[in-house]
Amino acid sequence: MIEFHGVEKEFPGRGGGAAVKALDGIDLNIGRGEIFGIIGRSGAGKSTLIRVVNMLERPTSGRVTVAGIDMNALDAAGLRAARRGIGMIFQHFNLLSSRTVYDNVALPLELAGLKRSEIRAKVEPLLDLVGLSDKRDRYPAELSGGQKQRVGIARALSSEPKVLLCDEATSALDPETTTSILRLLADINAKLGLTIVLITHEMAVIKEICHRVAVMEAGRVIEQGDVFDVFTAPRHPTTRSFVSSVVGAELPDTLVERLSAEPLPGGNPVLRITFKGALANTPIISQLTRRFGLDLNILHGRIDHIQGAPFGTLVVEAVGSAEAVQAAITFINVNNLSVEVLGHVPANLRAVG
Structure with a gap:
């Protein structure tokens, strides 16, 4: 579903200094319908990696394909169309405070030019899916952190994407709320057949719902495989460090x-x-x-x-x-x-x- 071929990303150095390599030769395949976890410490390159999927960050070199589409080769119009098939949720929710729950979820559909009846037909089932039908007229300030993230998930699903990118989606939540959000994502994966890519620095999150995992360090994938195999027989010292406290x-x-x-x-x-x-x-x-x-x-x-x-x-x-x-x-x-x-x-x- 998602393929990285020799992907590299460099950022200019501060004050004209040496360039910073955030991604260093990434080769990775993420299968259709799987929940794939990417874990690493701060600065490992994991957030940059997820942002090159939808070209929020364009790779310096290498190629990224999503559902067979070469994302690097798309012009502006093609990229807008491709992004409709890629939803994204964030650590800090990114909701509009002046819009209700319903209107936040409806926003991408309004921008796409759908009629009110079409928007209603899409938004109401999504609110039910994420358990917020009774909060449709509330504003973000009236919601808990977990409820805000559920709004973010519903909004990301409004364009019926085939891929859902989760950038530290549970990092701002308490443990109990984190568990409920992860269970929701697993339920969405099962019901919709959605491919989910989940970025985190917490191995417990990987353990909870992911099928496979890649461990990153200094812009490279240092270990990858089925979650059970990586947890029970970690090979790299960094992976062993992540795993040890969880198991x-x-x-x-x-x-x-x-x-x-x-x-x-x-x-x-x-x-x-x-x-x-x-x-x-x-x-x-x-x-x-x-x-x-x-x-x-x-x-x-x-x-x-x-x-x-x-x-x-x-x-x-x-x-x-x-x-x-x-x-x-x-x-x-x-x-x-x-x-x-x-x-x-x-x-x-x-x-x-």
Whole structure:
């Protein structure tokens, strides 16, 4: 649906200084009907990337196609027509304070020259879709942040786009409202078959609704793939940093302080066992205890679901002989689970989280 081919974007440097490269050779394909997340820290280039889709920012080089249309090659009239098929919502809503909810949603249709009856036929179902039929005559100042974003979504859908671009659409919202907006977007994706591109700096947002994700850093895509695969086996250090706090892979500070890289006299190794997919229900702890005579002290752990599939990590202190621990590690690997030795702790360490 959306393809980036060698896309680069440079901005002039301040005061005649060196140009700033915001996008550096982006190659990316976004499929029709999927929810695609793009994540990165501030300055990574993610907002610039989404703005080259509808040519709010023209790439310095490379090509962007949407539904087979080369966006770079369009003249002004062609670009206006193409943009009607690309909706966009923003972090700060961009509503007109002097217009009611109904009139904000109707604005793009008025500008397109539709009759009042045609506008009404489009706007009223959209207000119902986003749950704001009872707020149609309210003004933005009378709405909550979540309600304002729902108006923005309805307005973006008024031209019946095939693509919806979401630029940090939930960043200004509280967690509960964020969840409701993300569920609305997922519902719209399912009902309308809309392709949604979602820009965020929060991995929890990606986890909630995205099918695939691209991670950006310094204008480049450093990792991409199915959300489940990226969450359960991140390859790049930046991706691991994003993922760790969401899936519970980040260790509590109290445990980190006690970990030693080298074995301790009378101490025990600390293992992190990773469960995913169908293997998440494997009773591995009881098996290790019975087979190898180990006592496993649980120090930290979390079980979650990503894209409907279970995933979890369990950090344990393994109390037993070195031979038994090594045999247990081999057994875990043979059973297609993941295990790593995080370090060593003094004996009798209590659970820390």
